[in-house]
Amino acid sequence: MTPAPLVLLDLDGTLTDSYPGIAASARVAFTTLGLPVPGDAALRRFVGPPVVESFPRLGVPPERVPEAVAAYRGYFRTTGMWENSVYDGITEQLRTLRDAGVRLAVATSKPEVFAGPICERFGLAPLLEGVFGAPPDHVPSSKATVVAAALDALRPAGAVLMVGDREHDVHGARANGVDCLGVAWGYAQSGELRGAGAFAVVDHVDGLAAAVLAALDRPAPPGAQPGGVVSGSPRPGEAPTTGT
Missing domain, CATH: 1.10.150.240 (Putative phosphatase; domain 2)
Incomplete structure (x- = not known):
């Protein structure tokens, strides 16, 4: 298996x-x-x-x-x-990924002491295996160290993929040997994600699950909706490299 x-x-x-x-x-x-x-x-x-x-x-x-x-x-x-909200459709996209057998976790530059309660308050925590964030401000940290901590704790045996909206998500993932799929609804400037090395950028929330599953070469679960447009070329049949 x-x-x-x-x-x-x-x-x-x-x-x-x-x-x-x-x-x-x-x-x-x-x-x-x-x-x-x-x-x-x-x-x-x-x-x-x-x-x-x-x-x-x-x-x-x-x-x-x-x-x-x-x-x-x-x-x-x-x-x-x-003063925060979950993007419309995100919860449904995460459920689709979970139904397809994908493990999910948050890896954020936000301090973990804040990220965990936010995921709890807004109903994301039940869909996640963990929430990994930065240590206290006096401890040096980067997106690369957060990704490394998540990989060390979760010890994935299969393919690993990062999903993020800024260039530091791409760089932090690549520092750990992980590919990054960008999303266009966040805060990146025009061309930032592709310039940083994201292999594709999802244009709409409703395309997230489909783009992730295509990148991982996994079929969508029965009843899943097709996604929106993806800029770039996810590589069918080629799973991202792992960080372990």
């Missing part, structure tokens, strides 16, 4: 629309520091990468980044983390 494949799913911008809470938390941080608050286009770049990387990119002096992160976390843990 072929071992069950494992799909690692990014959270922000892939499963949930977390921009409202992240942007509000960032505005609080800039205001607290007395710095100009970036516009929406710049704040969208907060979604995905660790905030300790995002603040310097938007003009926070390196020596004030810890202060900015503390202000951000203060709002986020009480209010911002719940």
Whole structure:
């Protein structure tokens, strides 16, 4: 019997629309520091990468980044983390993958202490084998280390695939020998995912399960709906490499 494949799913911008809470938390941080608050286009770049990387990119002096992160976390843990919603259709797509025998887990740059409760609150946890996120802010971390931790804990025997909406999802997966399928409904800039090396990009939520199953060379379960358009060329019959 072929071992069950494992799909690692990014959270922000892939499963949930977390921009409202992240942007509000960032505005609080800039205001607290007395710095100009970036516009929406710049704040969208907060979604995905660790905030300790995002603040310097938007003009926070390196020596004030810890202060900015503390202000951000203060709002986020009480209010911002719940200013969030699951994209329409995502839950159904995950159920289709589970019905097809695919193992699912979240691998996110968001601190695990927040990612777990968010998945619980919004009903995603029952569909997942685990939620893996970043350690506390003072511990160095990257998407690659989060993916590595997930692989180490779940020990997949079959094919592994990452699904994400930003370039760091692609880079973090590839650092562990895992291919990445991009999604277009998140926060990537035009061309970002393909430029980073995603082998395909799913244009619509309703195409997610079909694209994942095609990439894994697995049939869809009875009654599953066909997916939407996929930009790029998933490789029929060629399973992604594993990270183990």
